[in-house]
Amino acid sequence: MREKTRLKAIRFPESLVRDLGKYVRQGKQSEFIIRATEEALLRLKQAEALKEAHGLFKPDEYPEFRDRESTEKWVRNLRQEADKRVSGWSEREK
Known part of the structure; x- marks a missing residue:
């Protein structure tokens, strides 16, 4: 079952939008951004867990x-x- 989604308006620098269009085909860009965001959030969560576990x-x-x-x-x-x-x-x- 697909997870429920929401529309979120986010501003991107124009150069980033150009590169996204150049390297990620139309129809796959949302998925690409979602995966990149998930990976970045995972790194943030891991860094927070390491700080909490320190000592x-x-x-x-x-x-x-x-x-x-x-x-x-x-x-x-x-x-x-x-x-x-x-x-x-x-x-x-x-």
Whole structure:
């Protein structure tokens, strides 16, 4: 089911309107603007969430998040563990 829509009058710089017409075909421009707006809003929401989470993981409680190197090592270990589990699945299927 399609989401209900509303008309919103927005002013764009003329150069932006020209480029939109040049690179996005007629009939797809609204969809393009909607997707670009969704992506930009997602980035804003993620930035806000990061600000809210700042300081949540205390180094003494979560040493794996103490610094970038510790976090990268933690992620590498997680990926290696996952790879081992996945490889075990394929070996059992043989």
